[in-house]
Amino acid sequence: xxxxxxxxxxxxxxxxxxxxxxxxxxxxxxxxxxxxxxxxxxxxxxxxxxxxxxxxxxxxxxxxxxxxxxxxxxxxxxxxxxxxxxxxxxxxxxxxxxxxxxxxxxxxxxxxxxxxxxxxxxxxxxxxxxxxxxxxxxxxxxxxxxxxxxxxxxxxxxxxxxxxxxxxxxxxxxxxxxxxxxxxxxxxxxxxxxxxxxxxxxxxxxxxxxxxxxxxxxxxxxxxxxxxxxxxxxxxxxxxxxxxxxxxxxxxxxxxxxxxxxxxxxxxxxxxxxxxxxxxxxxxxxxxxxxxxxxxxxxxxxxxxxxxxxxxxxxxxxxxxxxxxxxxxxxxx
Amino acid sequence: xxxxxxxxxxxxxxxxxxxxxxxxxxxxxxxxxxxxxxxxxxxxxxxxxxxxxxxxxxxxxxxxxxxxxxxxxxxxxxxxxxxxxxxxxxxxxxxxxxxxxxxxxxxxxxxxxxxxxxxxxxxxxxxxxxxxxxxxxxxxxxxxxxxxxxxxxxxxxxxxxxxxxxxxxxxxxxxxxxxxxxxxxxxxxxxxxxxxxxxxxxxxxxxxxxxxxxxxxxxxxxxxxxxxxxxxxxxxxxxxxxxxxxxxxxxxxxxxxxxxxxxxxxxxxxxxxxxxxxxxxxxxxxxxxxxxxxxxxxxxxxxxxxxxxxxxxxxxxxxxxxxxxxxxx
Numbered sequence: 001x002x003x004x005x006x007x008x009x010x011x012x013x014x015x016x017x018x019x020x021x022x023x024x025x026x027x028x029x030x031x032x033x034x035x036x037x038x039x040x041x042x043x044x045x046x047x048x049x050x051x052x053x054x055x056x057x058x059x060x061x062x063x064x065x066x067x068x069x070x071x072x073x074x075x076x077x078x079x080x081x082x083x084x085x086x087x088x089x090x091x092x093x094x095x096x097x098x099x100x101x102x103x104x105x106x107x108x109x110x111x112x113x114x115x116x117x118x119x120x121x122x123x124x125x126x127x128x129x130x131x132x133x134x135x136x137x138x139x140x141x142x143x144x145x146x147x148x149x150x151x152x153x154x155x156x157x158x159x160x161x162x163x164x165x166x167x168x169x170x171x172x173x174x175x176x177x178x179x180x181x182x183x184x185x186x187x188x189x190x191x192x193x194x195x196x197x198x199x200x201x202x203x204x205x206x207x208x209x210x211x212x213x214x215x216x217x218x219x220x221x222x223x224x225x226x227x228x229x230x231x232x233x234x235x236x237x238x239x240x241x242x243x244x245x246x247x248x249x250x251x252x253x254x255x256x257x258x259x260x261x262x263x264x265x266x267x268x269x270x271x272x273x274x275x276x277x278x279x280x281x282x283x284x285x286x287x288x289x290x291x292x293x294x295x296x297x298x299x300x301x302x303x304x305x306x307x308x309x310x311x312x313x314x315x316x317x318x319x320x321x322x323x324x325x326x327x328x329x330x331x332x333x
Numbered sequence: 334x335x336x337x338x339x340x341x342x343x344x345x346x347x348x349x350x351x352x353x354x355x356x357x358x359x360x361x362x363x364x365x366x367x368x369x370x371x372x373x374x375x376x377x378x379x380x381x382x383x384x385x386x387x388x389x390x391x392x393x394x395x396x397x398x399x400x401x402x403x404x405x406x407x408x409x410x411x412x413x414x415x416x417x418x419x420x421x422x423x424x425x426x427x428x429x430x431x432x433x434x435x436x437x438x439x440x441x442x443x444x445x446x447x448x449x450x451x452x453x454x455x456x457x458x459x460x461x462x463x464x465x466x467x468x469x470x471x472x473x474x475x476x477x478x479x480x481x482x483x484x485x486x487x488x489x490x491x492x493x494x495x496x497x498x499x500x501x502x503x504x505x506x507x508x509x510x511x512x513x514x515x516x517x518x519x520x521x522x523x524x525x526x527x528x529x530x531x532x533x534x535x536x537x538x539x540x541x542x543x544x545x546x547x548x549x550x551x552x553x554x555x556x557x558x559x560x561x562x563x564x565x566x567x568x569x570x571x572x573x574x575x576x577x578x579x580x581x582x583x584x585x586x587x588x589x590x591x592x593x594x595x596x597x598x599x600x601x602x603x604x605x606x607x608x609x610x611x612x613x614x615x616x617x618x619x620x621x622x623x624x625x626x627x628x629x630x631x632x633x634x635x636x637x638x639x640x641x642x643x644x645x646x647x648x649x650x651x652x653x654x655x656x657x658x659x660x661x662x
Contacts (some may be wrong), residue, residue: 081407114440124439131406131443136430142399143431149400150407153359153385160403173426176396183391331441333475 002227004237007213009220019236026298032074032231033293034307036066036286039093041311043261045319046089046106046120050265054323055106059120060087064229064260067285068193070094071234072161072255075242076129079158081147083132083140085193086121087259091163096128099315103322111321116328129158137198138171140164141190145177148186152248159187159245167198169215170206178219181250189241190252193228195259200271216252228255229285232292258283338517340510343485344450345376347492348412350521352382355410358496361388361397362414362450371416372452372511394424398449402432402501405447410496417463418451418505432501433476444499448492452508454545454596455645461633464641466544466597471503472574472606478502478526479574483547485515487571490524498526507545527575531584535566538590538655541581541607543570545596546646553651563659573603578610585616590658592625596645599628622658627651 003015022028043061050059062069065087073082073094084091093099097113102123105112112118113125121135131147134140144162151158168174169192181188198206209215213225222244226237234255241251258280262269269277293299338346352358359382364371366379366389379387390397394415401411415421421428432445455464471479478500482488488506495502532547533554542550547569554565568584570577585591591611593604604626611617611624627646635641656662 112440114438114442117440118438122438124442126439126442132431132435133438134431136426139399139426139431142396142427143403143406145396146400146403146405146411147407148403150404150409153404153409154407173395173399176393177399179391180393180396180400333437 002230002233004233004240005213005225007216007223007225009217009222011214011217016240018232019239022232022236022239026293028074029232029289029293030299032070032235033286033289034311035074035094036070036231036289037307038099038311038314039066039070039090040286041315042093042099042102043089045315049106049319056108057119058265060264061261062087062090062259064280064284065193065195065257066090067231067234068228068255068257071231072191072238072253075235075238076161077158078129079156081129081131081151081158081160082163083134083144083147083160084123084130084163085133085140085165086135087165088123088133088163089120092123092125092130092133095130097123097125097130100318100321101125103318104325107322108328109322109325110328111325112328115331117331138164138168138173141168141174141177142180144188145180145184145186148181148188149184151187157246159189159242161189161191163191163193165198166192166194166196166203166212167206169212178216178221178252182219182221185248186250187245187248188250189238189245190250192252192254194254194256197259197263197271199263212254221250221252223252223254225254226256228257229283229288231285231289334519335516336519337514338485339512339514340482340485340488340506341372341374341512343489343517344374344492344506345378346517347489347496348375349378349381351493351496352386354521357408358410358412359386359388360412360414361390361401363390363392363416365389365414370414372508374506374511375414394420395427398424399427399431401447402427402445405445405501406435406443410446412448412450412496415449415451417508418453418467419462419465421451421467428477428501428503429474433474436500437476445501446499448495448502448504450504450506453505454508455634455641456509458636458638458641460636464634466595466629468505468544468573469597469601469603472603476501477574478572479505480526480572481505481544482571483507483510483544483569485513485517487524487530489517490522491526491571493521494523494526497523505544509545510548513548524571526572527577529568529570529577529580531566531580532569533565533567535564535588537564537588538566538592538658539584539588540565540567540592540594541570541584542567542594543573546594549646549648549651550594553648553655556652557655561656561661563655581607581610582614582616585611589619589621591620592627592655592658594627594646594651597628598631599626600631602626602628604628625654625658627654
């Protein structure tokens with residue numbers, strides 16, 4: 001179990017233990033396992049539907065990044081707002097979005113989350129606090145400042161979490177937003193999913209300083225830098241980040257993980273070695289939690305089979321419902 | 334009660350009354366607080382409402398325009414001031430890809446009730462990066478409305494309507510006309526967006542215009558009537574998106590002659606859109622003279638006064654154009 005690396009705004013580094021309430025709450029852990037498995041199954045099914053010609057457009061899958069998404073959203077309240085990215089299926093599921101409405105959206109149906117106007121990149125559900133799913137890299141950052149500003153003005157006990165990737169850190173919007181959030185003391189967490197690549201470009205070819213946790217120092221912001229493949233670490237770290245944000249102290253949360261799937265449908269994996277992918281497959285966040293629960297005798301093989309079967313049924317019935325529903329109608333704007 | 338107010342004060346009054354009326358309305362922008370706004374539009378509002386509702390921002394347009402979009406998504410009604418419309422170049426994404434798209438991408442679930450106020454236009458020696466008229470550019474983005482008042486009366490009513498609207502609005506203020514005065518009621522009132530106003534009734538020619546060229550067109554009408562007995566109808570569009578095509582077509586149906594005048598560069602300007610609307614109807618067969626349009630030369634705005642003037646549409650050029658339409662030259 002990894003610790004939580006905490007980098008103060010002045011650069012001082014300390015390591016914190018994981019949240020004991022997360023470590024001791026096996027109900028929570030079983031729920032995390034279920035949701036991660038559901039998210040993985042959703043993406044695998046979406047990929048299959050795409051490959052067999054049922055889905056129009058493209059898909060950006062986050063296979064391998066489930067812990068970063070599910071662990072962080074699990075530490076939030078329904079009232080908390082999130083802005084996710086073009087690779088946002090996992091966070092959307094973590095925040096409680098219905099997979100039936102997501103499959104319907106992918107299939108261009110009237111019952112889709114955005115009635116066919118959004119698609120894979122734009123899974124939005126304000127009833128679950130998913131206010132945006134952005135296809136423009138870095139663009140979530142300024143918006144999240146505004147959502148946080150509104151929450152603060154409205155005196156809500158809620159935060160905004162801005163998801164973005166390591167690639168987004170080099171956008172001007174990111175730096176401008178870190179400055180504004182810090183200056184205005186906004187209740188926002190910048191959840192930076194570091195999957196090591198901006199499309200095909202590895203981090204050492206895109207970041208002049210590859211120690212991502214140092215970026216916040218320039219903006220007087222604390223940073224939490226963690227193993228994003230350990231869902232319990234992620235959940236604990238997000239709880240910590242949320243506590244800061246609720247006190248109007250914005251935080252950068254760096255979730256170090258790896259995208260096993262390609263960038264999108266166009267990806268031919270020309271930029272990384274198979275051995276690297278294989279190595280990360282061995283560090284699968286879902287298997288990791290499953291093994292931990294097995295070791296602690298919280299579940300057994302029969303339980304796992306039951307979970308897998310339940311998920312299979314849930315996915316199949318959601319796809320079936322989506323396929324049966326009518327095509328999205330044109331909206332008269 | 335009605336009294337004379339400048340466009341600047343009419344805009345300030347609109348913001349004040351809406352802020353009194355609705356606590357979710359707030360202002361953000363560069364130097365809108367104690368500096369009172371680079372164009373002195375926000376004025377003393379910071380003292381009336383405090384710095385929480387009249388928020389000075391860093392020079393960080395992407396961050397604060399994006400923050401306004403986010404705040405609007407979360408139920409507030411921000412009024413953002415860009416000192417000049419030219420600065421949209423450094424913060425286009427929050428407008429183009431975010432504000433304009435969110436309602437659509439969310440399947441009509443999330444609105445962005447935001448007003449982006451920006452001064453536009455030349456004539457003040459501000460040179461190439463502080464003088465542009467970019468309305469055609471904004472009009473090419475589905476999902477936003479584009480409002481352009483030219484009088485104090487319209488400025489107040491249109492700004493109140495814009496603040497109350499649920500869609501993102503680009504509200505372009507003619508910088509050279511901020512001090513122009515007209516009669517403005519003291520009580521709050523609205524003017525529907527997408528409704529043109531005939532500023533001068535006439536029967537011989539329709540002058541279709543908006544924004545900074547309105548006073549020039551009215552002066553031109555006066556000269557044409559006095560010296561040439563040509564009776565001009567001046568149609569002020571007031572908002573370009575939505576566009577009051579009925580008002581344009583009704584006027585042209587009456588006069589059978591039309592000239593379109595704007596300060597923006599003529600090439601690919603909004604005038605082309607208006608000309609196309611007219612020419613796509615049977616009115617095209619009834620016109621006594623081909624449609625004309627006049628805009629600025631296709632060049633960045635120069636600094637020197639004489640060069641700046643010669644780049645923009647001039648009253649004398651407009652006169653020549655119109656006289657040619659009556660075969661009087």
